[in-house]
Amino acid sequence: MKIKSITIQNFKGIRRKAVIPLAPVTMLFGANSSGKSSILHALIYLFEVVVNRNPDPEYSIITGEHLYLGGFKELVFGKDINNTITLGLDLDTSDDLDVFDEFMSEVERSFVEDNTGLYPDSQTDNPSFELDIAWNDLDNKAFVSEYRAFVYGRPFMTLRVEKGQKSVNVTLADMTHWPVADIFQELVEEVKTGFLLPIPLHKGDTALPDPSHRLNLDFVPWSWSDIYEVHPLAAKVFAEVSLSQGLLGPLRLLQKMLASLVHIGPLRVVPNRSFVAKRDVNRARWYDGQAGWDSFYHGSIWLKQLVNKWYGEEHFNSNYQFFNAPLGYGVALTDTRNSHSLLPSQVGAGISQVFPFIVASMKTDVGIVSIEQPELHLHPAWQVELTDLMLTQTNEQSAGKQFFVETHSEHMVLRLLKRIRESQDGDQPLDNKQAQIIFCEIYEGETRLRAIGITSDGDFDTPWPNGFFEERNKELF
Known part of the structure; x- marks a missing residue:
C-alpha cells in the first residue's frame, strides 16, 4: 500500500486547498521557510488525529518534545480558530x-x-x-x-x-x-x-x-x-x-501504514562515548537520530551487513565499517585502512549525520521515512548516492517503502533524472512515476505548492521555478 496524494487546507501556511501528488520518492524543494516542512508536519498531525485520536496535540509521539506542534490553535492557518x-x-x-x-x-x-x-x-x-x-x-x-x-x-x-x-x-x-x-x-x-x-x-x-x-x-x-x-x-x-x-x-x-512511519529531523546527534543504545526504541528518538544507533546496535546481522555495505566501496567508499561497541555502550567504527577502532564523534560529521537515514531505509519494519535535510554535511558524491538508496528501497523486493524528503540538494534531483533517463535503455526501465518533486514557495503571505513531474526521458515535465538551478546558472555565467 502507498499514499498517492495528500490533501491539505488551512494548515500552517497552506490556506488554499492543495492536492499534492506523492510517489515512492517525493522530494520537497523550495527556499527556507517556504512551507516544505508543513507537508511533513501535516502527515505527523494526521497520525495524531487518526491513530491517537487527538486533534489538538501539543507534541506528537513520533517526534516527542523535539518538535512543538502547539495544538490546533498553532497549526490552523493564520492561527484563526474560525478556520x-x-x-x-x-x-x-x-x-x-x-x-x-x-x-x-x-x-x-x-x-x-x-x-x-x-x-x-x-x-x-x-x-x-x-x-x-x-x-x-x-x-x-x-x-x-x-x-x-x-x-x-x-x-x-x-x-x-x-x-x-x-x-x-x-x-x-x-x-x-x-x-x-x-x-x-x-x-x-x-x-x-x-x-x-x-x-x-x-x-x-x-x-x-x-x-x-x-x-x-x-x-x-x-x-x-x-x-x-x-x-x-x-x-x-x-x-x-x-x-x-x-x-x-x-x-x-x-x-x-502510519504505524511504520518514522520522522528524522534536520539535526542528528553524534553519539559520544557514554551513549547507551536502547533496546525498546522510542519512536521520538528517530527525530534526532538516536533511534538509528539503537536499531543498529540491537538489529540483526543482516541489518548490520546492509548498512555497512552502503558505507563500503560500492556506494560511499568511506573506509569505515560499523560494529557494536563492547560493554553495551553503543556503536563504534573500524577504519579498514589501519583497523583502528573509532567512536562516531571521532570521524567527520557527515558519517554520523546520514547514519540514521541509512538504518531507517534498511529496516524492514519501517514503511515510511520522512526526513528533513538528509544531505546535511554530505559531499555531493554522497548526496547522489542517497537518491540511489531510496530508489532501490522502494521496489517490491524491499517491501515498497515511501520516502518524503525535504531537501535543498540539486545533486539528489539530478541523480534522480539521470537514473530515469539511463534506465530507458535497459530491460526494466525505471518508472518515471517512481518520483515526484514538489516546489514550495511563498506568494502573498501563503504557501503555494507546485507539482513537478518527471518525463520518461528524465526531464522535468514543467519549467523549473525561480531559484536553485537558475541561481546556479547566474553564479556560473
Missing part, C-alpha cells in the same frame, strides 16, 4: 486488500452466505478520505467535525457532528459505483432515499469513526424485512459489512 483544517489521503491498496474482509466474524460470514447466497466482500484499489478539524468554542477544544470517504475518486459516505452535539450523523452521497452484490444493488434507491436525511450513527463528539467496529444500522428509516423478506437480519449484516468496508477500510489501512 477549519482539512486533511486527506488518497491510497493505493492494490497490493493490500485483506483489510476489506475484516468487518465480520466467520460465524457471521457463514450466516450471511447461508441465508442470502452472497459474499459480502467489497473493495476498491483507490480508497481515499478527507477529514475536517474545527474548534469548538463551547467546549474549548478541537474536534473532527466531518469525515468523508471516497471510492474510485467519487463521494461515498459522510459522517458529520455539529459543534456542541454528542451524536454523529451519517449521510450517503453516492453508492451506485460501490461494487456490491445483487441484494445491495436492489437497496441502492432505498438507501439513497433514506440517507438523504441524516441518520444518528453513534454517540460521541467526533465525526472520526472507530475503524475497529463496523457501522451499526439499527436506526435506519426503513424496514429490513421490506428489503429482504427471506431473512432481514442477514440483509442488515450484509449492508453493515459492505458499507464498513468502504467507509472504515481506508482508516484501517492508514493506521497500519
